[in-house]
Amino acid sequence: MLLKRARPLDLRTGLLRDPVDLLTGGGRISAPPATVQAEVIDLEGRAVIPGLWDEHVHVGQLALARRRFEVSQTAxxxxxxxxxxxxxxxxxxxxxGLIVQGFGFRASQWDRLPSSADLDRVVGEVPVALVSADLHSVWCSTRAARELGFGGDGFLTEADSFEAQTRLASMSPEALDLAVSACGQEAAARGVVGIRDMEFDSDIETWLRREATGCCHHRVEVAVYPDRLDEAVARGLATGRAAAPGSLVAMGPLKVIVDGSMSTHSAWCHEPYPGGDGPDDAGVDTVGPRDLESLLARARDADLLSAVHAIGDRAATTVLDAFEITGERGSLEHAQLLRRSDLPRFAALGVTASVQPLHLVDDRDAADVVWADRTGRTFLFADLLASGARLAFGSDAPVSPVDPWAAVRVAVERTGDRRPPWHPEQAIGLSEALLASTRGIAVTAPGGPADLVALDVDPFALGGEDLAGVTSALTMAGGRVTHTLL
Structure with a gap:
C-alpha cells in the first residue's frame, strides 16, 4: 500500500516533517521506488504518528461490560x-434463567461492605450480580451467589471475585467475538494499533480464531496466568513472538497478581489503612515472595516477560525485589503507590512502569480519603521519568475506557474533567506522554513497523477536551487498514 503525502510528526520535537510517500509491505514501512504497483491512499498532508498501544486490557470483561447495566461509581x-x-x-x-449483571460501583469510601441481604431487599429472588469498577469485587444477591457456587455474605473479593467473573461470562464464543470486534473497531478509531490482553481465560487460539473471522482489529499480545504457565512454556512461544506467520497475534507476558486494589483496601501497603493499626490492616499479598520469585524465574527461562500487578507500595517493593533476585525483565503493572526509594530501581532493573493515567481521575477522591497521608506518592509519572524509568500507558479496561488520547490528556494536565489538577507536580510533557503510548517510537519512517495513525489535527496544538477528543482519520496495524475515514 502506498501512502502519499504523509507528514510524519516527530513526537520528540513536536515538529511536522515535509510530506513524503511511504510504502507498506510485509508489516514494515519503506521508501517507495520510482515506480510501484500498490493500492494508493492519499493522506493529503495529514500528520502521521506511530500507532498507539494500550498495554493493559481485559478484553473479555470489556466486551461483557457492554451488556451490563451501569450503576453509579460515586453512589x-x-x-x-x-x-x-x-x-x-x-x-x-x-x-x-440468567443472572442480571451490573457494573461500576466503587466501595472505597463506603462506611461498610454490603452483603447479599442488602441486595435481597431490592431484588428478592431475582439473581443479581454487580461487578465493581476495578474488577476486584463482585456483590451478589443470595440467589446469584448460590448459582455461581459461592456461600458466605455475598460480597466477593480478589480471587473469589475473579472466579465469579469468569463464571458470569455466559456469552457464546460467537457472540463474545462480535462484542470483542466492536470494541476493537472503537479502539482503532482512536488510533490503537496494539493491546496487551490481560484477560484471565484468554489464549492464543481464541485470538487466532478472531483474526481468521475478521474480529481482530489490532495487534494482540496475549498474557498467560500462572495456572497455564506450564502450557505456555511447552509451546515455546517467547513474549512478542507471532503465533503464526504474518499474524497480528503474539505471545504476551506472564501475568501475576500480587495484591488487590485501593477500593477494597486490599492493595498491599507498608503502612496500615486509616483506622488500622497493624500489618493485617495494610492490604493483602496474594502471592508470597518466594512463590513470586519462582514464577519469575520460570518465565525468564522460557523467554517470557513478566507483567506483575502491584498497586500498593509494599507490593511494588516486593515485586522489584523479585525482579532483582531473578534477573527477569518485564513490567510492574499499575505502580499506583510507590516509595521514593524504589523509583531508581525501575531503570536499574529494566522494569517498565505500566500505568493507567485515567485511574487518577477515577481514584483521586477515594485516595484523598483512603491514602490521605500518602497521595503525594501516587501516580508519580514525572518522578518515574526523572529517575530514568520507562513509562507505558494502558487503560485496565473496562476499569477505564480504551482511550489513549484521554489518558495522554490526564498525564499532561493531571485532570480529566473540570476539576483543578491533582498533584500537578507530577505532570509530564505531551511528548513524553505520547511516547509512553507508542512504545517509545518517535516517528513513522522507513524501516519501522507499518503501525501508524493519520490525524486531521496537530496534537501539540491542543489541550483539555480537544486533546482528549482526538480521533484517527486512518489507522494501520501491521500494514492492514483497521480504520479509515478517507
Whole structure:
C-alpha cells in the first residue's frame, strides 16, 4: 500500500516533517521506488504518528461490560440499590434463567461492605450480580451467589471475585467475538494499533480464531496466568513472538497478581489503612515472595516477560525485589503507590512502569480519603521519568475506557474533567506522554513497523477536551487498514 503525502510528526520535537510517500509491505514501512504497483491512499498532508498501544486490557470483561447495566461509581450502598431497583423495573422478565449483571460501583469510601441481604431487599429472588469498577469485587444477591457456587455474605473479593467473573461470562464464543470486534473497531478509531490482553481465560487460539473471522482489529499480545504457565512454556512461544506467520497475534507476558486494589483496601501497603493499626490492616499479598520469585524465574527461562500487578507500595517493593533476585525483565503493572526509594530501581532493573493515567481521575477522591497521608506518592509519572524509568500507558479496561488520547490528556494536565489538577507536580510533557503510548517510537519512517495513525489535527496544538477528543482519520496495524475515514 502506498501512502502519499504523509507528514510524519516527530513526537520528540513536536515538529511536522515535509510530506513524503511511504510504502507498506510485509508489516514494515519503506521508501517507495520510482515506480510501484500498490493500492494508493492519499493522506493529503495529514500528520502521521506511530500507532498507539494500550498495554493493559481485559478484553473479555470489556466486551461483557457492554451488556451490563451501569450503576453509579460515586453512589452509596443505598444509591446503588436504587439504581438496581430502577433497572429491574425496566426489565420485562427479570431473572428469566440468567443472572442480571451490573457494573461500576466503587466501595472505597463506603462506611461498610454490603452483603447479599442488602441486595435481597431490592431484588428478592431475582439473581443479581454487580461487578465493581476495578474488577476486584463482585456483590451478589443470595440467589446469584448460590448459582455461581459461592456461600458466605455475598460480597466477593480478589480471587473469589475473579472466579465469579469468569463464571458470569455466559456469552457464546460467537457472540463474545462480535462484542470483542466492536470494541476493537472503537479502539482503532482512536488510533490503537496494539493491546496487551490481560484477560484471565484468554489464549492464543481464541485470538487466532478472531483474526481468521475478521474480529481482530489490532495487534494482540496475549498474557498467560500462572495456572497455564506450564502450557505456555511447552509451546515455546517467547513474549512478542507471532503465533503464526504474518499474524497480528503474539505471545504476551506472564501475568501475576500480587495484591488487590485501593477500593477494597486490599492493595498491599507498608503502612496500615486509616483506622488500622497493624500489618493485617495494610492490604493483602496474594502471592508470597518466594512463590513470586519462582514464577519469575520460570518465565525468564522460557523467554517470557513478566507483567506483575502491584498497586500498593509494599507490593511494588516486593515485586522489584523479585525482579532483582531473578534477573527477569518485564513490567510492574499499575505502580499506583510507590516509595521514593524504589523509583531508581525501575531503570536499574529494566522494569517498565505500566500505568493507567485515567485511574487518577477515577481514584483521586477515594485516595484523598483512603491514602490521605500518602497521595503525594501516587501516580508519580514525572518522578518515574526523572529517575530514568520507562513509562507505558494502558487503560485496565473496562476499569477505564480504551482511550489513549484521554489518558495522554490526564498525564499532561493531571485532570480529566473540570476539576483543578491533582498533584500537578507530577505532570509530564505531551511528548513524553505520547511516547509512553507508542512504545517509545518517535516517528513513522522507513524501516519501522507499518503501525501508524493519520490525524486531521496537530496534537501539540491542543489541550483539555480537544486533546482528549482526538480521533484517527486512518489507522494501520501491521500494514492492514483497521480504520479509515478517507
Amino acid at each position: 452509596s450502598v443505598e444509591g446503588i440499590l436504587a439504581d438496581v431497583a430502577v433497572h429491574l423495573a425496566e426489565l420485562p422478565t427479570p431473572g428469566a
